[in-house]
């Protein structure tokens with residue numbers, strides 16, 4: 142690279158970091174200013190009200206003049222109207238998870254005038270969130286999602302009370318947090334948390350608006366409401382962990398959780414405002430690829446349900462002591478699965494592999510990720526054989542190993558070309574090596590931690606996804 | 607018997623990534639009145655449609671935990687689960703519950 146280019150790159154880098162700092166400062170000052178202005182505005186309208194003896198000289202059913210203006214389109218809606226809005230203004234909603242589902246839901250809750258809006262999340266905003274978690278902006282990358290989401294909600298509607306719960310949801314804090322709200326919205330991303338939230342809602346008697354989305358599909362229902370089932374009525378036994386897809390591993394089209402999150406907002410607003418027919422005892426299934434929405438009838442509350450049945454064991458004490466990670470065999474804070482299937486002599490680190498390439502040692506590198514992952518980015522000279530096709534492509538590996546051996550003949554006569562296997566995080570590569578050993582490729586080794594480790598320990602410029 | 611079978615929530619990956627299958631299910635009738643039950647259909651699906659990882663679809667003689675079964679848009683729990691009887695042109699949906707967001 143020419144020195145001019147590197148100079149420009151350097152200057153760009155420093156300007157960008159300055160820009161981020163300035164943007165952070167601006168948003169800080171703006172929120173500070175809001176805090177100073179708001180109480181004043183409230184105070185002035187309150188004093189005007191007290192001098193009139195009521196909030197307005199005219200009968201307005203308890204709505205303040207600024208509310209009539211802000212929510213006018215709700216108020217003129219015959220099936221919502223003043224009563225619906227008044228109910229909403231008095232209601233409190235807790236959103237667990239400020240991610241793809243929570244992002245649009247939170248914005249609509251704030252905009253529509255929910256009285257008190259709580260947000261629970263322990264994560265930080267990441268670049269790979271931005272395509273779907275539309276409540277966050279680039280300026281907040283690296284900052285807590287709760288802070289970012291709360292600031293966005295306040296920016297939309299400063300008259301809503303926004304409460305930040307910047308912590309992971311646990312059996313030890315869930316009862317206390319949930320008890321402060323009327324309606325709970327499950328916008329989380331893993332099985333144990335979903336059981337935890339549902340059980341807590343049953344114990345406290347709160348309606349639960351539950352949404353989920355992965356890939357190009359979404360699901361939505363309301364649990365524990367109007368005689369409908371709870372999550373455990375529907376799913377008494379947790380699914381095997383291998384059946385739980387995640388957005389990080391399986392991908393998700395950004396707008397899909399957005400749609401489900403909007404529908405969650407709609408259902409929660411209907412409950413809060415006491416209008417319409419809630420989606421209880423029914424489930425909405427959304428298939429984005431074929432543009433189909435199907436609403437199906439699901440079972441009612443089960444008498445035998447462990448959480449809400451007639452002889453249910455769940456109460457506050459039982460809930461506090463329940464081990465959700467053990468029950469679902471899945472950790473609550475979804476750290477990526479880290480398998481350890483192989484003896485250490487069958488594994489090498491990414492740094493060791495770097496040495497091998499530098500020394501030009503004869504070897505074959507097989508990348509066992511799915512083809513559409515391989516297309517995103519790959520290591521040079523790697524051969525893509527997806528794990529699911531490994532069995533049928535063994536002959537290919539044998540012939541390549543042989544060819545490489547022949548080419549190296551004379552130089553290093555005894556040692557044959559070595560076979561290495563890599564994947565995204567180092568789980569499938571171990572499974573593949575285990576299988577290869579069984580099939581006679583006894584010297585196959587996997588690269589510990591996969592491409593993520595390569596990016597972390599060898600080349601920080603290697604793009605991760 | 608003509609049936610429409612649909613797979614969703616990731617279960618379609620077990621049957622060639624195809625979501626909708628219009629199938630003709632042949633089953634042995636001991637008596638003329640015998641009807642195809644969900645139990646019979648499940649074993650037919652396992653033999654004829656599931657191409658990989660059958661344990662991701664079934665456990666024992668029923669579906670694995672986390673799979674909802676809908677017969678004509680209605681939870682099979684309401685129609686008798688495995689003993690639900692099927693009629694010509696019924697639509698049966700198998701859907702894996704999602705957890706992501």
Ligand SMILES: [Zn+2]
Nearest residue numbers: 371374446449
């Ligand atoms: Zn229940």
